[in-house]
Amino acid sequence: MQIREMKSADLSAIARINVDTFKQTQRKWLPDDVIRELSYDATEERFRQMLSKTERFSTIFVAEDNRGVIGYAMCGLAREQVLSYAGELYGIYILPEYHGKGIGTRLMAASARYLLDQGITSLYVVVFTENIGGQKFYKALGGQWVYERAIQLGGKKVSETLYGWKSLNAFFALSERGQLKK
Template identity: 25%
Template sequence: MEIREPDPDESGRIREVVDSSMTTSFRLSPGQIDAVTDDQFADDAVAERLEDEATVLRVAETGDEIEGETVAGFVEGRLEDGWGTVNWLFVDPEHRGRGIGTRLYEAASETMRDRGVEQICVSVLEANTEGHGFVERFGLEHGGDRRIEIADESLVKYAYTDPGVDVDLPGESGTEDATEEAFPETEATDGMLTTTDDGETVYIDRDEERSGTAAPFYVTYEDEALTDQYGFYCANCGSVDISMDNVDRLECADCGNTHAERSGESYDDSYL
């Protein structure tokens, strides 16, 4: 395996890796995946980053004399305000289980530290079902959320940092504090987050979260003590008109945000 800078003519292969990785591991619709890849990993977007001195791009090349060499993984980091932020890390599902993700993360982190960054931050989309566990294996902890806009798609990123780090996270264009902005149609009532349904106050438990294709769902209750469950709240649009089928699949009737349980067997250390 070789970790190196990508060539400009490899942007097409990078996009293939991104698309296959997101299709396998992200709770996003095909349209959302296309929007992200079109916006972030088009030929001109990759070429622009290659020319940006504040951006660190690395690919993992694997193969042999018989099958030939191929790009099997990709990582992007950015230096800003004394931070090194790993924004994207993808490994082709066909090449997982070989330590490619770990090598890419270590290479990007080492490069950014060599360039003088003081702290490393890793951003993971909330919809990335396997990325959170991967990052936590390096001892990083969830330090905050951000809502980002990519090609008119509103997504939530989790920021992971070293334990005990108490500084402002690096800024990012088009982002908002998810803890402030991720709960439309709500208000604080005696320290609790609430919404209303047909004039009735509904209490939202922010500790009981279910992932969604557009934003998380949260369990709701009829009472402030959070004992009598009311239903679910959609953090994408603020609706409590949420249906659940017999396999615990949630769907918002207003915006189409969905959640489906994944088997515990689906997490297979595929990045490591």
């Protein structure tokens, strides 16, 4: 299994992972119409448009094994001002059958290293509050609770929790000491 920067040929696989993961892991708390409207083609087009407008310092990393792309992480400059966090992990999505194998940790490390190389030393991530697995994952990687907020999604009020890393160097220090849980 390898982690590498995305190539344009990966876009279809990334869209498929995004849709499949949302449908399998997040349908419990997202409105039915939001789940129903998810499609591979629309998601691929949304990613294509997003990437064409992407600011400098943004990238996507993919996890790939002999089956092909099995997960991805997207990171870059913070899209909104959240305290003093300069970077944002836009998301990590991994096919459910690969959860718990350390792939998310490796994607997070690649994202954090990329941001540090660009001079971005802190980041935050937004996770649905009801996504307990996602919250546990980010806490295990040293993410600190920042705050919770409510948003409207598909006509339904949904809660999001933000986690932050004030120092990506501290993230790597934990990693080097073997203190990150996988």
